[in-house]
Amino acid sequence: MGAPKQRWTSEEEAALRAGVARHGVGNWRMILNDPELSSTLRYRSNVDLKDKWRNMNVIVTSSSTRDRGRTSTRRTRAAPKNNDQLLAMSTITSEVDDEIVDVKPIVSMSVEGWNTSNSKKSHSRLDNIIMEAIKNLNEPTGSHRTTIANYIEEQYWPPSDFDHLLSAKLKYLATSGKLLKVNMIFSSLHHFML
DNA sequence: CTAGGGATAGCC
DNA sequence: GGCTATCCCTAG
Known part of the structure; x- marks a missing residue:
């Protein structure tokens, strides 16, 4: 009795990425109102955007034949925002307790060499x-x-x-x-x- | 409104 | 059946 699943097209995903790039994570309403994106995202709600972003930023690496019973929930690791926490990037978490779910940001490149205070090396x-x-x-x-x-x-x-x-x-x-x-x-x- | 946890539709 | 992507509920 839920609504039928409407899978995201690659155009919609691109629009969402662009929207997040322009307006930041969490500003779903603002993204929907972006004149450049509103048409492609016209069938999606702000909540849809939030859910999709959560899902896009997750990579599940568990073959899971043997997963603990629970309703399978994934641990998400959102891409770091522009805030005040040292780069917790490249933290490819291995395992958390009994859930062998391993996630990482979708755009996962190493940024080693970048410092919060200043840059000192060349960044090829x-x-x-x-x-x-x-x-x-x-x-x-x-x-x-x-x-x-x-x-x-x-x-x-x-x-x-x-x-x-x-x-x-x-x-x-x-x-x-x-x-x-x-x-x-x-x-x-x-x-x-x- | 947004963030999360939960529920469920559909795929294999 | 298990599994995921999507949809739903609701506290804050």
Whole structure:
């Protein structure tokens, strides 16, 4: 007697990721009201968004033939927010008591080398993170630097001078042809190959 | 409204 | 049946 299951399309998932990138985790209503996303998400409620996000950020690695009886509940480990807790990233929790459920953020890249206080080394991984950000943002024509910055700040724990870093990196990626820059909008070649 | 825990539809 | 993605309930 519940409603029939309406599975999420990849377009809807992309819209949700973009929404979270723009407005932050937990601002489901705001995401729904985003003029760019409201049409794709028109069949979803704020609660649907919340539930879906919870589910998307979980990877279950238990083959489970032998799971404790309980109604199977998963432990979720939401992606870290831009708040005041040291990076608990890359904490691939192994097991919690008797539940052998192991989860990790969907965008799981190691960010080792990043410090909360400041950066000291070169971050060759930044390239990958930027690429991943643009890809996951999935905006039809590419993304503005500020949007990219917001997204990365959602997922990771960038140093305080991250804005400068990002600007420099984007500039480099653009001039080296790894990214396309048109009117302040950065897009990956990926955008034009589909 | 959002966060979580619970319930259930559907798949294998 | 077990299992997950989705849907429902409700405290705060």
